Amino acid sequence: MSKSAANPSRQAAVGAQASGNAKVMNRYELTCRLVGKLQNGEAVIGGIGNTNFDLWAAGQRPENYYMLGSMGLACPIALGVAIAQPKRRVFALEGDGSLLMQLGCLSTIAARAPKNLAIVVFDNGVYQITGAQPTPAAGVADIVAIARASGIAVSAWAADEDDFDRLIAAALTAEAPSLIAVRIDTKPAVGATDRDPVQIRERFMRGIGVR
Amino acid sequence: MPTEPQTTQPAQRAAGGGGWDDLVLAALKRNDVRLVTYVPDRVLTPLIAKIHADPFFTAFATTREEEAIGIIAGAWMGGMRGTLLMQTSGFATLANVLASLVVPSQIPAIMFVSERGTLGEFNLGQALVCRTMRPVLDSLAMEHRTVTRLDELDFIVDRSIKQAVATQAPVALILSPLLTGGKVFKSEAASA
Numbered sequence: 001m002s003k004s005a006a007n008p009s010r011q012a013a014v015g016a017q018a019s020g021n022a023k024v025m026n027r028y029e030l031t032c033r034l035v036g037k038l039q040n041g042e043a044v045i046g047g048i049g050n051t052n053f054d055l056w057a058a059g060q061r062p063e064n065y066y067m068l069g070s071m072g073l074a075c076p077i078a079l080g081v082a083i084a085q086p087k088r089r090v091f092a093l094e095g096d097g098s099l100l101m102q103l104g105c106l107s108t109i110a111a112r113a114p115k116n117l118a119i120v121v122f123d124n125g126v127y128q129i130t131g132a133q134p135t136p137a138a139g140v141a142d143i144v145a146i147a148r149a150s151g152i153a154v155s156a157w158a159a160d161e162d163d164f165d166r167l168i169a170a171a172l173t174a175e176a177p178s179l180i181a182v183r184i185d186t187k188p189a190v191g192a193t194d195r196d197p198v199q200i201r202e203r204f205m206r207g208i209g210v211r
Numbered sequence: 212m213p214t215e216p217q218t219t220q221p222a223q224r225a226a227g228g229g230g231w232d233d234l235v236l237a238a239l240k241r242n243d244v245r246l247v248t249y250v251p252d253r254v255l256t257p258l259i260a261k262i263h264a265d266p267f268f269t270a271f272a273t274t275r276e277e278e279a280i281g282i283i284a285g286a287w288m289g290g291m292r293g294t295l296l297m298q299t300s301g302f303a304t305l306a307n308v309l310a311s312l313v314v315p316s317q318i319p320a321i322m323f324v325s326e327r328g329t330l331g332e333f334n335l336g337q338a339l340v341c342r343t344m345r346p347v348l349d350s351l352a353m354e355h356r357t358v359t360r361l362d363e364l365d366f367i368v369d370r371s372i373k374q375a376v377a378t379q380a381p382v383a384l385i386l387s388p389l390l391t392g393g394k395v396f397k398s399e400a401a402s403a
Contacts, residue, residue, distance in 0.1 A: 069310075108273050208288070
């Protein structure tokens with residue numbers, strides 16, 4: 001902090017420095033680590049594009065929901081599931097570009113403060129699926145700082161894979177919503193979700209005991 | 212110059228004293244629609260206040276209408292019925308989420324739209340955006356009803372919610388100024 005205070009022109013990069021300390025990891029590997037820790041029927045909402053493709057590739061749990069459109073709504077959909085089923089833990093997996101489209105949802109989640117909701121943001125700074133164009137936020141904004149300022153106090157960058165495991169374990173028993181941001185590489189997803197929205201929705205509803 | 216817009220009194224009130232807001236609230240309860248999301252609108256204010264005062268409902272504002280659709284879609288998949296209250300300009304932000312989530316996934320999103328832009332509108336932008344609403348609904352073949360009369364409100368709202376759930380399809384219930392009184396210039400309201 002003292003460094004940025006001494007150089008006001010660099011203050012905008014404070015957040016970027018925070019994320020810069022985090023190791024660049026891989027989305028599929030981290031998704032597998034997350035899924036491997038889910039023992040209690042936790043619901044997982046996979047955001048559009050590579051985020052849900054890697055969730056699909058990590059094993060097609062019936063408690064997974066795969067988004068095929070409506071970019072930016074993984075967190076709102078997860079909030080809805082978390083409100084409807086307060087005893088079930090819910091994870092939203094979202095890309096940085098997607099979250100940037102719907103930053104207001106972080107304040108809504110903070111205001112509702114669901115104990116059973118956790119957000120994982122995969123941040124590679126680019127719209128990878130459309131040709132890896134940098135997002136407007138790349139290098140200037142910090143997802144964790146945005147989340148904290150939006151009211152989600154339990155927000156952190158995962159320093160490495162072990163730290164990610166620790167943060168996920170904490171989210172599984174947390175008493176407040178949390179956000180875990182991870183820096184990832186620009187590798188494409190390992191798989192691709194079958195594009196049948198009714199089947200995806202129906203299977204998810206059966207998976208979480210509504211059907 | 213008294214140019215501040217204000218809401219007129221509800222245009223219609225039943226003999227028993229129940230206004231359109233009471234009837235909408237009752238229909239939501241009867242159909243177990245417990246989750247109410249909204250982006251505020253002046254005309255909807257009494258309904259929003261009564262919903263907040265009733266512990267039956269979980270009610271809160273969202274930052275965008277699109278966000279609210281995501282929330283009620285998730286809640287429905289989780290077994291809880293939800294609705295979104297908004298005004299015409301808010302509906303105009305929903306084409307993508309309706310076309311890419313609600314309609315193809317067959318999610319019974321129940322939407323109430325306070326109709327601005329017609330029957331005495333003073334804001335050109337509202338008048339223009341209003342013209343996009345029904346063409347968007349029609350182009351997606353979505354069920355929509357415009358409620359103009361208090362004596363028809365319960366039938367339309369109750370049956371439309373039941374149909375949405377039974378057929379797993381969204382519905383837009385448009386609350387006309389003929390029903391609600393709408394929103395007009397203060398000077399006009401004073402002389403009315």
